[in-house]
Amino acid sequence: MPPLIGHPFNHAIYGTLARLFTPTPFAVAWVESPALFFSLMVLFGLVAPIVWVLAVPPGPLRRQSDVVLGYVETGLLFTLMFAYGPIAESNHLIALWPVILVTMRLALSSPDAAQRLRWRPSAIVWAVFLVLTAGPLRQTTWTDPIPGVPDGLTVLLTGRVGVLLLIAGLATAWSVRQEHRVSNPHLSWRAALAGARSWRARRPLPASSPATTPGQPRLPARLGGTGALGLLSVWSTRSLGPGEPVDGDVAEVLVANDQLVFRA
Numbered sequence: 001m002p003p004l005i006g007h008p009f010n011h012a013i014y015g016t017l018a019r020l021f022t023p024t025p026f027a028v029a030w031v032e033s034p035a036l037f038f039s040l041m042v043l044f045g046l047v048a049p050i051v052w053v054l055a056v057p058p059g060p061l062r063r064q065s066d067v068v069l070g071y072v073e074t075g076l077l078f079t080l081m082f083a084y085g086p087i088a089e090s091n092h093l094i095a096l097w098p099v100i101l102v103t104m105r106l107a108l109s110s111p112d113a114a115q116r117l118r119w120r121p122s123a124i125v126w127a128v129f130l131v132l133t134a135g136p137l138r139q140t141t142w143t144d145p146i147p148g149v150p151d152g153l154t155v156l157l158t159g160r161v162g163v164l165l166l167i168a169g170l171a172t173a174w175s176v177r178q179e180h181r182v183s184n185p186h187l188s189w190r191a192a193l194a195g196a197r198s199w200r201a202r203r204p205l206p207a208s209s210p211a212t213t214p215g216q217p218r219l220p221a222r223l224g225g226t227g228a229l230g231l232l233s234v235w236s237t238r239s240l241g242p243g244e245p246v247d248g249d250v251a252e253v254l255v256a257n258d259q260l261v262f263r264a
Contacts, residue, residue: 005086008145008158012085013044013166016159019150027158028151047166048080055173057180057187068102069179075099076172083165090143093133093161100126103172118178125171129164 005015006024019027021037056073078095082088107123110116135141142161150158180187 008150009089010085010087011082011090011143011159011161011165012088013083013159013162014041014085015087016156016162017041017044019155019158025149027149027155030155044084048084048169051080051170051173052077055177055180057184059184059187066183068106069176069183072099072102072106072172072176075102076169076176079165079169079172083162083169085162088162088165090133090138093143099172100130103175106175114182115179118182119175122168122171122175125168129168132164133161 004010006018006022006026007015008019008026017037017040018024020030021033021040023029023032055076075096075098079099082092082096103119103122103126107116107119110119132142138144142164146154146158
């Protein structure tokens, strides 16, 4: 673990867990337990990808105007990343200004009343975030580190900005999900999986080997003609069992550019 990861300037949840459960000179740990630290680290680390998977379905957007939605998704990714960490300093939070402004715009000035309602919860959370973290003096905001060596519940308060970021990320993810349901209802993980299965079903079969096995089609044939285009007279292509005689049904096959085209 980097030596300064537990410094109070690190607002991420990862840094708070380091202060709570590992020995650092920046806080009095509740209990020194690497196992507990690792377990909670993995637990909180799974929150961001799960939220992203639930909020952002795979696939192309339907309208070009949905570029605004893609812009918010980028901000959502930054928010979840800073919430967990491993590090999030006060100056890093400047990168969140674009998603805050776009969310406010969708919630306040969208011509669609239903869209304003969809983005209102995330806009309210971001407004609270700005009130608590932005100001002309850092000493008057939550981004100012707690002086001294925190202990007891004060150690938990060192992670208040990270928790606030996580709440803002969850609210934004909810609005993104609701927007996708309206503007891109064709996008879903179920549709993506169905498309993948359909693609696998449409894939061309691999070329069969010269040797035939029982139960597989075999095409005894003789080539008639010369050049790039030839004519084959082939026997029936139905599956044959061991020792089963071949019937006399004949079909014509055109051979062109290394491809077979059957003709009745």
